[in-house]
Amino acid sequence: MHRHLSEEDAAFKEKIREFFTTAIPEEIRTKAKEGRELTKEDIVTSQRILNEHGYAVPHWPVEYGGQDWTELQRHIWRDEMQAAGVPQPLPFNASMVGPVIAAFGSKELKDRFLPKTASLDIWWCQGFSEPDAGSDLAGLRTTAVKDGEDWIVNGQKTWTTLGQYADWIFALVRTNPEAPKKQQGISFLLIDMTTPGIEVRPIKLIDGGREVNEVFFDNVRVPGDQLVGEENAGWSYAKFLLGNERVGVAPVGMIKRWLAEAKEYAAQVKQGEGVVLDDPLVAARIAELEAEAMALELTVLRVAGNSKDGRPDPASSILKLRGSQLEQDTLELITDIAGPMSLMWSEADGGPVPVWATVSTPRYLNFRKASIYGGSNEVQRGIISGTILGLKG
Amino acid sequence: MDFTIDTEQKALRDAVRELAGSLADNAPSTGDVPVGPNEHDEKAWSALAEMGVLGLTVPEELGGMGATPVELMLAAQELGKARVQSALPEAVLAAALLAELGTEEQKALLEGVSAGETLIVPALHEPMCSFSLQAHDVTATESGDGWALSGTKAPVRYAAAADRLLVTARAGEQTGVFLIEGAQAEGDVVTFDGASAQLVGSLDGAADALQRAVNVATVALLAEALGAMEGALAMTTEYLKSRKQFGVPIMTFQTLTQRAADMYVSVELARSAVQFAAMVAAEDPGATDHIRRARVVVGKAGRHVGQEAIQLHGGIGMTAEYAVGHYTTRLTAIEHTLGDTRQTIGELARTVRDHGAVDVFA
Numbered sequence: 001m002h003r004h005l006s007e008e009d010a011a012f013k014e015k016i017r018e019f020f021t022t023a024i025p026e027e028i029r030t031k032a033k034e035g036r037e038l039t040k041e042d043i044v045t046s047q048r049i050l051n052e053h054g055y056a057v058p059h060w061p062v063e064y065g066g067q068d069w070t071e072l073q074r075h076i077w078r079d080e081m082q083a084a085g086v087p088q089p090l091p092f093n094a095s096m097v098g099p100v101i102a103a104f105g106s107k108e109l110k111d112r113f114l115p116k117t118a119s120l121d122i123w124w125c126q127g128f129s130e131p132d133a134g135s136d137l138a139g140l141r142t143t144a145v146k147d148g149e150d151w152i153v154n155g156q157k158t159w160t161t162l163g164q165y166a167d168w169i170f171a172l173v174r175t176n177p178e179a180p181k182k183q184q185g186i187s188f189l190l191i192d193m194t195t196p197g198i199e200v201r202p203i204k205l206i207d208g209g210r211e212v213n214e215v216f217f218d219n220v221r222v223p224g225d226q227l228v229g230e231e232n233a234g235w236s237y238a239k240f241l242l243g244n245e246r247v248g249v250a251p252v253g254m255i256k257r258w259l260a261e262a263k264e265y266a267a268q269v270k271q272g273e274g275v276v277l278d279d280p281l282v283a284a285r286i287a288e289l290e291a292e293a294m295a296l297e298l299t300v301l302r303v304a305g306n307s308k309d310g311r312p313d314p315a316s317s318i319l320k321l322r323g324s325q326l327e328q329d330t331l332e333l334i335t336d337i338a339g340p341m342s343l344m345w346s347e348a349d350g351g352p353v354p355v356w357a358t359v360s361t362p363r364y365l366n367f368r369k370a371s372i373y374g375g376s377n378e379v380q381r382g383i384i385s386g387t388i389l390g391l392k393g
Numbered sequence: 394m395d396f397t398i399d400t401e402q403k404a405l406r407d408a409v410r411e412l413a414g415s416l417a418d419n420a421p422s423t424g425d426v427p428v429g430p431n432e433h434d435e436k437a438w439s440a441l442a443e444m445g446v447l448g449l450t451v452p453e454e455l456g457g458m459g460a461t462p463v464e465l466m467l468a469a470q471e472l473g474k475a476r477v478q479s480a481l482p483e484a485v486l487a488a489a490l491l492a493e494l495g496t497e498e499q500k501a502l503l504e505g506v507s508a509g510e511t512l513i514v515p516a517l518h519e520p521m522c523s524f525s526l527q528a529h530d531v532t533a534t535e536s537g538d539g540w541a542l543s544g545t546k547a548p549v550r551y552a553a554a555a556d557r558l559l560v561t562a563r564a565g566e567q568t569g570v571f572l573i574e575g576a577q578a579e580g581d582v583v584t585f586d587g588a589s590a591q592l593v594g595s596l597d598g599a600a601d602a603l604q605r606a607v608n609v610a611t612v613a614l615l616a617e618a619l620g621a622m623e624g625a626l627a628m629t630t631e632y633l634k635s636r637k638q639f640g641v642p643i644m645t646f647q648t649l650t651q652r653a654a655d656m657y658v659s660v661e662l663a664r665s666a667v668q669f670a671a672m673v674a675a676e677d678p679g680a681t682d683h684i685r686r687a688r689v690v691v692g693k694a695g696r697h698v699g700q701e702a703i704q705l706h707g708g709i710g711m712t713a714e715y716a717v718g719h720y721t722t723r724l725t726a727i728e729h730t731l732g733d734t735r736q737t738i739g740e741l742a743r744t745v746r747d748h749g750a751v752d753v754f755a
Binding site for chain 1: 394395396397398399402463630633634644645647650651653654655657658661662663664665666668669671672673675676683685686687689690738739741742743744745746749750751753754
């Protein structure tokens, strides 16, 4: 048991920090840090550069662009990336469909999709949730029926994040409605978004953003070779994907950066004879959040190396739960620091009110999503109480 | 960062677990079960000494084991889980001070401390004062070739059983640490009226040494709290499985299981913080800010887990005969020993300007 970084890891940290802060355009990083909306081009540009240097998908198999790193090095990579304001590699590509194709796809599928998925030449979106299948994901009703070698897909997906930019969608579809358990009749299909019969409709959210969509499928013909793995085994791939999402999503580096920024903001906003940071209640909230973020980061470090037989340490299920809470608490704090300035909503530079303050409320509202997506926090607690504590309803 | 423990550390943990289990079995579990602050238990103390627990962090050349706060953490966690309360954190603090500041003669006491023959505890707290390393009303004045102490220290846990006390007292503008033998204790209250004492180390070096000693003792306290939380969560989980109401086990009710899940989250975050605090203290006992952050995490977790453990049990959790409330009692005491969550948040709040993001590797 020891805490210091080995010389090798310390050098790795230096190298990767240098890369993130010099190779990724500062304009993109500043936008990301200020909480402004990134364009498709920003995200693509950033990921291309990462990918060219082997930093986009380090957790993938080495032959498809992964790195032979330790868990600690992956943590350092993620942490430094978030600290530098580098947009993270598109999660639908890097953390979701990529690992599924790598683990369960045929050699043919891997060669066809993985290089373009890593480089973001294909932008993926996720077709999991449906209007009547949210937390009860296995209740999904979008169907795929065999027609010769092809599948004909009908139904509707929703909450499809950045679907408006997507070239392809990975979707869970019902291929056997007669299966004894609803989980047993689901397959994992890859679908070209330009296929006739697909319609994308944006859903405007309370922050004014249009990051999620409804996706409708009307007799969409999908070639049979775009099925991942085996027919009717899609649920296990989906669980694998969601498990990765839970482990990978504790956004510790970002929370730490937000807290550091919160202090800078609070040191600038005047209050009485001094500044907001002089207010002991504000300083105490920051101190408390720093302690809690530290405990989260340490837990990430502790459980990351503890996977047994390829299964993550059960304690990793707390990372999504706690990570989303701390994201939300930190953004709440920043909105409080902005105070009356938070009443303005604008991304325009140059006014008397800084951008961090005028995006604080929409950003705070936007991140209420964090405790809902990827399995709501209530679902996470259900996983903990059922799987770890053995409390069965 | 490496959170794994080696074979020797595992062996220590297993041995303390077994001992703690047997000590816990000897405690009364029915009838007039004692509650609140415990008395010093000579037999348990000797057993801990025999296993080497009391001298874990005492240097080998002074008669101890020469181990680190990591080993101390492993032992204290097992004691906490088994509900074995002892003067271990207090003895650790006193030993750390003597080892760092003491004269050869004073350091020679540590052999007896490690052997469980001499009990030395710190007397830091004063009536109507929040926790402080500086003495408020207890004073020391030079007298002949020694010092004379005046004022009241309370609470001084285990004062009545102690052979010697290490007392903080004000000498002019500074606070010094003084060793005193044969102080008269009324329970946890010790009053000095010109009692003669030896200065330990110098007045100038006392503050930093005290902080380091408190930090190491805090590792023992936080680890004991972690063990208590583990015990409380395990009991609560078992109870939810076995207790029936409305004809079904109460784990049928999500309002309870969701809360049990939150308890688990608190315990796991606290575990990370405690192990980190031990690693930090092993490397640099003066890394106070990291230890303070750990203290805040564990303090809040302990309050959450302790309160929920009682609530999820219902009425039985309130009874002295049933163990779960004793965990909560101990967690509450730990949270207020050598500082507390509220005050610690305040101390951290005063330093938030000194750094950007918290760096766990630095």
